[in-house]
Amino acid sequence: MFTLAHLSDPHLPLPPPRLGELINKRVTGYINWRHRRRFVHDAETLVKIVADLKAQAPDHIAVTGDIANIALEEEFVSGRKWLQELGSLHDVSFVPGNHDAYVRQAVRYAPQWAPYMSSDDGAAGFPYLRRRGKLALIGLSTAVATPLFMATGRLGEAQCARLGEILTTLEQEKRFRVVLIHHPPVSRAKRHKLLSDAAEFKRIIAAHGAELVLHGHDHLHMLNWLHGPNGSRVPAVGVPSASAAFGTTKNDAAYNLYAIDGAPEAWCCEMISRGTNFAGTIMQQRRLKLFG
Numbered sequence: 001m002f003t004l005a006h007l008s009d010p011h012l013p014l015p016p017p018r019l020g021e022l023i024n025k026r027v028t029g030y031i032n033w034r035h036r037r038r039f040v041h042d043a044e045t046l047v048k049i050v051a052d053l054k055a056q057a058p059d060h061i062a063v064t065g066d067i068a069n070i071a072l073e074e075e076f077v078s079g080r081k082w083l084q085e086l087g088s089l090h091d092v093s094f095v096p097g098n099h100d101a102y103v104r105q106a107v108r109y110a111p112q113w114a115p116y117m118s119s120d121d122g123a124a125g126f127p128y129l130r131r132r133g134k135l136a137l138i139g140l141s142t143a144v145a146t147p148l149f150m151a152t153g154r155l156g157e158a159q160c161a162r163l164g165e166i167l168t169t170l171e172q173e174k175r176f177r178v179v180l181i182h183h184p185p186v187s188r189a190k191r192h193k194l195l196s197d198a199a200e201f202k203r204i205i206a207a208h209g210a211e212l213v214l215h216g217h218d219h220l221h222m223l224n225w226l227h228g229p230n231g232s233r234v235p236a237v238g239v240p241s242a243s244a245a246f247g248t249t250k251n252d253a254a255y256n257l258y259a260i261d262g263a264p265e266a267w268c269c270e271m272i273s274r275g276t277n278f279a280g281t282i283m284q285q286r287r288l289k290l291f292g
């Protein structure tokens with residue numbers, strides 16, 4: 001059996017910006033953090049979530065984006081430290097979110113996190129591909145710098161084309177295919193927060209299949225079933241922010257654990273959600289057999 005943990009949207013505490021860093025969209029982002037978001041994302045809650053996750057000793061940890069808030073250089077430094085404390089390069093896979101690409105300048109700092117977003121052969125770029133036991137993790141990037149008040153994501157044609165090829169190869173290898181993506185392929189969020197090429201992503205999944213799609217971004221527990229090939233269904237599962245302070249948002253901080261076993265045509269996959277309660281302790285909240 002393989003245990004995969006999934007957490008998302010930690011939104012680490014925002015360090016004070018340096019003179020000259022508050023440019024463009026970062027100005028409104030910083031005001032938003034000072035007035036609202038710093039009360040929603042709680043560092044202590046995140047520490048508890050990570051400690052509980054580590055105590056479950058998963059075989060691998062998937063992080064689906066938004067470590068940062070306004071993508072300051074210092075956020076990439078603290079993000080690197082946080083990833084290192086979470087686990088080794090071999091055992092942690094990360095895909096970026098819109099807050100990690102908040103402004104175009106953020107790409108300069110991306111090398112800080114690159115080792116957690118590279119393929120097994122060390123190649124950079126998306127999709128990346130990591131094989132772990134029976135599993136294959138395919139990491140996508142929907143993180144693009146967007147105009148003011150926009151939080152959309154985009155895969156783009158090149159990434160979509162490569163995704164289809166990879167899914168087919170992995171099917172031939174009889175792998176359990178886990179797709180990591182920040183923006184949900186199905187969402188009830190407002191238009192300015194959506195994945196702009198979600199229809200293309202769903203078309204690829206319908207044509208080539210996958211066993212599991214994991215996402216963040218909406219900061220909610222979500223489960224949507226996508227069409228797969230030959231009438232099959234593919235679960236797309238989202239988790240709340242791992243740092244959501246209790247009672248401040250619709251869904252409190254949580255993470256998911258997947259117990260994966262079996263073989264092609266007969267995979268078993270059970271999901272357990274663990275999250276905070278009113279007393280600030282982490283406990284099991286839900287157990288759900290996705291298939292098998």
Ligand SMILES: [Fe+2]
Pocket residue numbers: 009011065066097099217218219241
């Ligand atoms: Fe987020």
Ligand SMILES: [Fe+2]
Pocket residue numbers: 066097098099151182216217218
């Ligand atoms: Fe996001």
